[in-house]
Amino acid sequence: MHKRFVVVLLLVGSVLTPGLSAAAQETIGVVRNSAGTATVTRGEQVLPAAAGTKLEAGDLLNTGSDGSLGVILRDHSTLSLGPGSRLILRSFAFSPVEGKFGLFFHLSRGTLSYLSGLIGKLAPESARFETPVASIGIRGTRFAMKVDE
């Protein structure tokens, strides 16, 4: 009886609070600025990475030789790519209510800078960047990296 009530509550909760549920299509951040050639690839779709574009886990961000872009993530961290960069937003979780935190992005080429946000404060060990040569654990604030092919 009690269990059934909890399940109903959870269902109601997930319908009423799309911002809270860990659905695959959840927005994890938003493009704040971009210049030159900058795109978001989502499945088969290639979208221009215009300011205001909402980002989802799994998205691939690309910049051309004249491109750059800046992103604000849901935990208030910020991230940017310089020209000729390729970043996959593998996974991202930020739900303090459920105690769920995680950031796992892969830079395969180009340059990136990052300023940590609430995940950095609440669960720094859950944020990680990968590159073809090394993996970066973040214990706070700002860093930058460059991957040459």
Next chain:
Amino acid sequence: MSSSGASSGSHGIPRTLTACIIVLLLTSACVPSSSRGTFILLPDDNGKTGAILVSDKEGERFLTEPRQAVRVAPGTPPGKPFVMSEKEVLATVGPALEALPKPPVSFLLYFKHDSTELTEESLAMVRDVVRTIRERPPVDISVVGHSDTIGDRPYNYRLSLKRAQAIAALLVAEGVDPSILEITSHGKDNPLVPTGDQVHEPRNRRVEVTVR
């Protein structure tokens, strides 16, 4: 870029190569032989420097100093950390740093008990919120309602949603485009000040506005 020079001419190669590509896709275990990485720890705008841990299969380096950097080549441990000049930092990652957005700005607006009416102080703060929005044409504003723990969850969920909607309406009245507003409710589940259940706590009766 190309690294197809090393041929030992046997039937095994294409299969090994395929296996390698599959492994690369799954785990990035096969490092493209020409990739190189440079990793630089930087102070933030307040002059504070955190720390990063750079690791590969061969070893790891912990960077803690401003502009401390490490280079990594495939198949070798990360190199010896060194301090980069500001000039070299800009030459290496300048355009990326230039594209880094300003962090979002958050405001906490507080409410009277069991009400969607703002406290006097918070009513005055709405002006700061509007000024920030005008100074920084935002791409996205999140408005999240919260309550204290008096009452049950569904009731507080609705109360917090009404609080968020009241603030959103205030912002729209100030000319904010409704399509960039993201309104959500956390009810009693995300207190700013953790308390037991059924506890009056004015600091938990709030709406958090984040201007991105």
